[in-house]
Amino acid sequence: MVLGGSIAGLFAARVLADAYDEVQIVDRDTLIDVAGPRRSCPQGKHINGLLARGQQVMEEFYPGITNEIFADGVPTGDLCGNVRWYFNGVRIQQQEAGLTCVSASRPMLEKHIRRRTAALPNVVFVEQHDILGLATTPDKSKVTGARVQARGQKREKVIDADLVIDATGRGSRTPIWLQELGYGLVEEESKKVGLGYVTQHYRLKSDPYHGDLSINPVANATLPRGAIFTKTDGGRVELTAYGILGDHPPTDQQGFYDFVKTLAAPEIHEALMHAEPLDEPVAFRFPTTLRRHYEKLDRFPDGLLVVGDAVTCFNPVYAQGMTVSALSALTIRNHLHSGAAPQPMQYFQDLSKNVIDPPWEMTNTVDLSFPGVEGERPLQMRFAQKFLKLVQYAATKDKAIAAQYMRAAGLIDGPEKMQRPGFMLKVLLKGIFGPAKKTPAPPLVPIAGGHVETWSEYRNAA
Known part of the structure; x- marks a missing residue:
C-alpha cells in the first residue's frame, strides 16, 4: 500500500507493481481523470522541474512516456543548449549536453504518470480516503497496514498490506507514529x-x-x-x-x-x-528546507518505508524533489531483488548515502552562500562555494564547462566529475578574472x- 498519490507515490507504486500481487494507492483527493491542480498539491499551480536524471528514470519506469508527453503539446529542449541561464547576473554559454527537458506543467506531468500507473492491472486507487494511522502486530515490530476513513463516513477501516510506503509529503506523520509505537525520535535537519x-x-x-x-x-x-x-x-x-x-x-x-x-x-x-x-x-x-534522518534510528518497524518529500524537502528552486522521488523508487526496486520485503534500515542507509546526500550537500552549499541564511560554514564548504563561483564565472566563457556544470545540476553526473584535476585547472584559468562581459539580450520578435x-x-x- 502506498500512502499518497503524489508523483513520489506513483513512482513507488510502479516499482512495487512488479513485485506484489496488488498495489493500493490511498489518497484524500480524487485522482483518476483529474487534469488540473489537486487540492492537496498546492505546488501544482507552480513550476515543477523534472531534472534530466529524473526524466531518464521516468522513461525507464514507463517506456515511451516522454514522447507521449511531448505529443500532448509539451515543449522540450536541452537543459544547457536550449535554456538561457544567468548566474551572478551574467549569461552562461549554451551547448547541447544530452539533458532532456520536459517542460510540462505539474498537472500535465502528473496526469501522464498517473495514467500509465493506473494502466497496470494490479494497481488500485483508493480515492477520497483520509489516512488515520498505521496498523501493526501486537508487539509493534511490524506494520501490517493502515487505518483509513472514507470522506463523508464516520467509521474507519483497516487495509492490510505486506508493505506500506509513506509518500504523504512534508506533512508526513511517520515521525509521530513512530513515537506512538515506542520508537525513537527522528532527527530532523532544517535550514531557514x-x-x-x-x-x-x-x-x-x-x-x-x-x-x-x-x-x-x-x-x-x-x-x-x-x-x-x-x-x-x-x-x-x-x-x-x-x-x-x-x-x-x-x-x-x-x-x-x-x-x-x-x-x-x-x-x-x-x-x-x-x-x-x-x-x-x-x-x-517555503520557509525551511527539511531532512528526516531515518537512517540514524537504532531500530525501525518492518513493513514500512518512506519516500519523497516525506523524507527530504529540498529548496524547490533547485528542482530536485521529483527527481529524488524517482531515485527513491529505484532504491526500493533495488531492495526488492530477492523477492522479500525490503529491510527498512538497509533501505534508509542506501537512500541517504547514494540518493539524498549528494543533492542535499549541493543545495546546502548554494543556500549558505547567501549571508543571511543561518548555518555553519566550515572551511571545506567555503572552499566549495568559491570553486562553484569560479565554475559559474568560467561557464560564461566556456561551453564545455557550462555543459559539465549543467550535467551535475541535472544529477546526471556526480560532483566528482567537476573535481578532476584537468577540469579544475581549466575552471581556474577561465574563471579567476571573473565572468565574461554582459551581453545585451536579443530583441523581441x-x-x-x-x-x-x-x-x-x-x-x-x-
Whole structure:
C-alpha cells in the first residue's frame, strides 16, 4: 500500500507493481481523470522541474512516456543548449549536453504518470480516503497496514498490506507514529531560507526566446531574486519569480511586474509588457528546507518505508524533489531483488548515502552562500562555494564547462566529475578574472497571431 498519490507515490507504486500481487494507492483527493491542480498539491499551480536524471528514470519506469508527453503539446529542449541561464547576473554559454527537458506543467506531468500507473492491472486507487494511522502486530515490530476513513463516513477501516510506503509529503506523520509505537525520535535537519515565489501564466505576443526553451536568472548573494520563465503545455508560458530571506514577489499585478523588472534577465519583463495574462498571480511560501534522518534510528518497524518529500524537502528552486522521488523508487526496486520485503534500515542507509546526500550537500552549499541564511560554514564548504563561483564565472566563457556544470545540476553526473584535476585547472584559468562581459539580450520578435499553439509550430515558425 502506498500512502499518497503524489508523483513520489506513483513512482513507488510502479516499482512495487512488479513485485506484489496488488498495489493500493490511498489518497484524500480524487485522482483518476483529474487534469488540473489537486487540492492537496498546492505546488501544482507552480513550476515543477523534472531534472534530466529524473526524466531518464521516468522513461525507464514507463517506456515511451516522454514522447507521449511531448505529443500532448509539451515543449522540450536541452537543459544547457536550449535554456538561457544567468548566474551572478551574467549569461552562461549554451551547448547541447544530452539533458532532456520536459517542460510540462505539474498537472500535465502528473496526469501522464498517473495514467500509465493506473494502466497496470494490479494497481488500485483508493480515492477520497483520509489516512488515520498505521496498523501493526501486537508487539509493534511490524506494520501490517493502515487505518483509513472514507470522506463523508464516520467509521474507519483497516487495509492490510505486506508493505506500506509513506509518500504523504512534508506533512508526513511517520515521525509521530513512530513515537506512538515506542520508537525513537527522528532527527530532523532544517535550514531557514525564507523562500517565497509567485507564478503566473501568459500567452506571448512577442518572442524573447529565439529558439530557447526557458530563460532562468538565478538568485545570488548580491541579488537574492530569480525566476524561471519557460514555455509549457497549452501554448502558454509559465513564470515563477522568487526571492529568498523574505524578499518575496507581491501578488498584485503591477507589483509583480515591478519585481520582475529587477531581475538579471531584462527580456522577461519586456516580454510581459507584450503578453496576455491567463490567470492571477499565485503565491507560495517555503520557509525551511527539511531532512528526516531515518537512517540514524537504532531500530525501525518492518513493513514500512518512506519516500519523497516525506523524507527530504529540498529548496524547490533547485528542482530536485521529483527527481529524488524517482531515485527513491529505484532504491526500493533495488531492495526488492530477492523477492522479500525490503529491510527498512538497509533501505534508509542506501537512500541517504547514494540518493539524498549528494543533492542535499549541493543545495546546502548554494543556500549558505547567501549571508543571511543561518548555518555553519566550515572551511571545506567555503572552499566549495568559491570553486562553484569560479565554475559559474568560467561557464560564461566556456561551453564545455557550462555543459559539465549543467550535467551535475541535472544529477546526471556526480560532483566528482567537476573535481578532476584537468577540469579544475581549466575552471581556474577561465574563471579567476571573473565572468565574461554582459551581453545585451536579443530583441523581441513579434509572434504572428499573438501566440504559438504548440512547440512544433514554434520550431517550424522559427
